Amino acid sequence: NAGVTQTPKFQVLKTGQSMTLQCAQDMNHNSMYWYRQDPGMGLRLIYYSASEGTTDKGEVPNGYNVSRLNKREFSLRLESAAPSQTSVYFCASGDIGYTFGSGTRLTVV
Amino acid sequence: AQSVTQPDIHITVSEGASLELRCNYSYGATPYLFWYVQSPGQGLQLLLKYFSGDTLVQGIKGFEAEFKRSQSSFNLRKPSVHWSDAAEYFCAVGPSGNTPLVFGKGTRLSVIA
Numbered sequence: 001n002a003g004v005t006q007t008p009k010f011q012v013l014k015t016g017q018s019m020t021l022q023c024a025q026d027m028n029h030n031s032m033y034w035y036r037q038d039p040g041m042g043l044r045l046i047y048y049s050a051s052e053g054t055t056d057k058g059e060v061p062n063g064y065n066v067s068r069l070n071k072r073e074f075s076l077r078l079e080s081a082a083p084s085q086t087s088v089y090f091c092a093s094g095d096i097g098y099t100f101g102s103g104t105r106l107t108v109v
Numbered sequence: 110a111q112s113v114t115q116p117d118i119h120i121t122v123s124e125g126a127s128l129e130l131r132c133n134y135s136y137g138a139t140p141y142l143f144w145y146v147q148s149p150g151q152g153l154q155l156l157l158k159y160f161s162g163d164t165l166v167q168g169i170k171g172f173e174a175e176f177k178r179s180q181s182s183f184n185l186r187k188p189s190v191h192w193s194d195a196a197e198y199f200c201a202v203g204p205s206g207n208t209p210l211v212f213g214k215g216t217r218l219s220v221i222a
Contacts, residue, residue: 004152031209033209040118040214041214042199042212042213042214042215043153043199043212043215045209048209058209090152090153092153096141096160096204097141097143097155097158098153098155098210099155100145100152100153100154101152102151102152103151103152
């Protein structure tokens with residue numbers, strides 16, 4: 001019963017590099033989410049997927065893309081990383097209350 | 110539109126003292142309400158939730174919260190705080206249809222001896 005698994009846990013990127021954050025859930029939830037957390041800003045929704053095959057923008061989608069690969073997996077891609085994307089990223093799943101992963105701490109230099 | 114306000118950015122309490130964290134929401138109907146806790150370096154963990162029924166809900170770690178419709182509030186309480194309760198606490202409301210939960214900006218709790 002792993003819940004929500006995120007990889008990697010830490011990453012350092014150079015400006016302009018790309019990377020994909022992976023998220024998988026084993027709770028058979030329809031909905032999955034990607035948030036970023038910055039000091040003083042709380043949690044801000046980047047993208048979400050209400051069901052397999054659908055994705056929608058959240059509050060701060062610019063600079064990101066997502067893929068709902070199947071019901072279990074929801075990935076977040078940074079095509080050309082910028083220092084402003086330095087943050088802690090959380091994946092969550094759930095149809096009413098959410099279960100969160102442990103986060104990815106990303107630094108863009 | 111849904112919104113959540115946590116008026117206190119940072120609260121410091123003494124170990125053994127009581128605690129109340131405030132949460133006010135704006136929502137068009139009877140909401141689903143949640144409190145989450147985040148320990149340093151960790152993800153968010155669900156403390157408790159309110160869907161309907163009894164307006165006083167019990168959660169994990171000795172926490173409780175009371176839904177007050179007339180005040181649009183869902184305040185979190187604990188009678189006696191332990192040092193291990195030092196963390197950040199988030200209130201959330203929703204979802205509505207396919208609209209995701211809306212989170213407050215959080216209240217950081219410090220516990221002193």
